[in-house]
Amino acid sequence: MLGLVGVDVDGTLVGTDNRVREDVWDALEEARARGVRFALCTGRPAVGNALAYAQRLDPDGWHVFQNGASIVNVVSGESLSVPFPAEALPGLLARANTTGRLLEVYTDAEMAVSLPGELAERHAALLGVPYRPQPPQALKGEPVRVQWVVPREQEAEVTAEPHPGLDLHPAGSPGMPDVMFISVTKAGINKGSALTRIAAKYGLDMDRTMMVGDGENDVAAMRVVGHPVAMGNADPPALEAARYVVGHVDAGGLREAVALALRL
Known part of the structure; x- marks a missing residue:
């Protein structure tokens, strides 16, 4: 199985009703129990719903917020963030x-x-x-x-x-x-640069990582991981960057990506 999976929020974890399916949470939590690390990789800031998602996704882990400008450990509060010019x-x-x-x-x-x-x-x-x-x-x-x-x-x-x-x-x-x-x-700060830093924190090579996303802002991360995955509802740039395509977010497509991460 893979060591680290980056998970986008809007259109990947969260569906059109602005909610996360419970069967998706179940799949994520089962994989985490088996040793897969997860990193939220979102454009959202580390507050409100996004912070809660990160805390549930990987409670003591590192997560990517603000398209890579914020890299935060949700337990210690330690930050690897990069200042805006x-x-x-x-x-x-x-x-x-x-x-x-x-x-x-x-x-x-x-x-x-x-x-x-x-x-x-x-x-x-x-x-x-x-x-x-x-x-x-x-x-x-x-x-x-x-x-x-x-x-x-x-x-x-x-x-x-x-x-x-x-x-x-x-x-x-x-x-x-x-x-x-x-x-x-x-310049140079994106979800890909941030996910690479988190993989290094965990001592993982990038060929043992996955990124699951649906938007243009996910492409930088999809290009640096070994296993890029696009949601079925993904925009064309994400589909072009993907090696695998799973189902629509509203059909629980993220579950398929988690199952794939456990098989690889």
Whole structure:
């Protein structure tokens, strides 16, 4: 069996009803009992629902949040996070103000918004955190990531704009199907770089690892593991990067990936 499996959240672990199937949890917990390590690999921050998922998935393990900008041990609180380039933030905030778009700014455990309103409130509900909008200057910790939250029709416009020294990670969520989340990290920071660091922590070669995902922001991790798996509902970039394809998230496709990890 494999030693480490990275698991995306939206569209992989969590279905279109924003819930995790109990039979999927059962499969994950059985594999964990047999010695497979799991790492949540999500664009979400380490708060609310995502933190709870990580704690249940692998209670004393390392997990990837914020598209690789946050790598957190959920027991010790130890962080291997990578700071967001401070020189890039003022320009992005100015662009958000000029365009009227929502830009979220994250530390490991806090978030701020450039534009309070309906989109920010809906996203807080999706994350499972109270809607308490605060401006970016109120953040106490060091920012690790920012994120554009825009209507789907604005994705191409945002990704075409210059983001020097930064990487963009577009992703959707079944819980907000009309919205695109375009995460922005320091160049070279992604789910793949983070999962590689976690495998090293566990003393595992990458050929004994798996990544299960459905979105474009999962591709970096799928490219570094030995066994990339796409959900049946995956976007084309994830399907192209996959060696295996399992069922739709709402049909419990993640169960199939877990069973595969136990056979390999």
